[in-house]
Amino acid sequence: FRASYRKQVDAMVALALGRIRALGGTCDQQWLKGSGVIYSIDLSQWRGEDEDLQYLLPICLIPNENPLTGDRYVELTLNSQTTDDNLTYVGDLTSLWSLRLAGVSITDSGLQHLEKLNQLWSLDLSGTQVSDRSIENLARRASLNQLDVSNTRITPAGIAKLPSLNEHVTVLFTGGSATGTSLELEEEANAAVIKNFLDTPHFVTIKAVPASFT
Numbered sequence: 096f097r098a099s100y101r102k103q104v105d106a107m108v109a110l111a112l113g114r115i116r117a118l119g120g121t122c123d124q125q126w127l128k129g130s131g132v133i134y135s136i137d138l139s140q141w142r143g144e145d146e147d148l149q150y151l152l153p154i155c156l157i158p159n160e161n162p163l164t165g166d167r168y169v170e171l172t173l174n175s176q177t178t179d180d181n182l183t184y185v186g187d188l189t190s191l192w193s194l195r196l197a198g199v200s201i202t203d204s205g206l207q208h209l210e211k212l213n214q215l216w217s218l219d220l221s222g223t224q225v226s227d228r229s230i231e232n233l234a235r236r237a238s239l240n241q242l243d244v245s246n247t248r249i250t251p252a253g254i255a256k257l258p259s260l261n262e263h264v265t266v267l268f269t270g271g272s273a274t275g276t277s278l279e280l281e282e283e284a285n286a287a288v289i290k291n292f293l294d295t296p297h298f299v300t301i302k303a304v305p306a307s308f309t
Contacts, residue, residue: 104153104156107153107156108134108153108154108156110153111150111151111152111153111154112136114147114150115136115138115150115151118141118142118143118147118150119138119140119141119142119143120136120137120138120140120141120143121136121137121140122134122135122136122137123135123137132167133167133168133169133170134154134167134168134169134170135170135172136151136154136169136170136171136172137172138171138172138173138174139172139173139174139175140174141173141174141176145180145181145184148181148184148185149184151171151184151185151188152184152187152188154169154171154188154190154191155187155188155189155190155191156190168190168192168193168216169188169190169191169192169193170191170192170193170194170195170217171185171188171191171193171194171195172195172197173185173194173195173196173199174199175198175199175200177196177199177200177201178200178201178205179201179202179204179205179208180205181205182201182205182206182208182209183208185208185209185212186208186209186210186211186212187211188212189211189212189213189214190214191212191214191215192214192215192216192217193215193216193217193218193219194209194212194215194217194218194219195219196218196219196220196223197219197220197221197222197223197243198221198222198223199222199223200223200224201220201223201224201225202223202224202225202226203224203225203226203228203229203232206220206225206229206232206233207232210232212236213236213237213238214238215236215238215239216238216239216240216241217239217240217241217242218233218236218239218241218242218243219243220242220243220244220247221243221244221245221246221247221267222245222246222247223247224247224248225244225247225248225249226247226248226249226253227248227249227250227252227253229249230249230253230256230257230260231260233257233261234256234257234260234261234264235261236261236264237261237263239261239263239264240263240264240265241264241265241267242257242264242265242266242267243266243267243268244266244267244268245267245268245269246269249268250291251288251291251292251295252291252295254266254268254273254292255273255292255295257273258273258274258275258276259276262275269284269285269288270284270285270288270289271284271292276300277300277301277302278292278300278301278302279301279302280292280301280302
């Protein structure tokens, strides 16, 4: 039964990907050990209308388990013209493993459309308008392992709160990263940013504070 279902899913997904490519999208497949596969769908050059995003829906049928044991997962990159309203379609892609929204002008309101993405492992929000108002929303995502909030409106206090609410997530930000109670800062980190983090009581371990910082 599983093999028959997989064939039906493959046929539906192939049709959907054909339509996506016709509208400027791309899809690469990377095979992993154990016959696992990553579907990397890139809509950076997307020419479709809002309603054309429904072609992504068959993707939610792709089983999303451990790729190293022969299963499959999907990562999606959206273009800079994506709006909060567009994310209503993306929010139905429940098997998404990775979502890249870098440079997209979405806000906290748009992020609320992604509540059903409960298998999301990686989320890139760098360069968006997301703020501390989304901290609780992001922290509730138990599956989330990597979160990039570089160049967003999320403050050091918000960044510190995220790993305190979700100990599994690594938060990437401009100048470093945070996991659990550990903070790692890059050499080129801004002095003002460093001071804000040093003043945050949550972090027990702080690594690589630039020697030039006073």
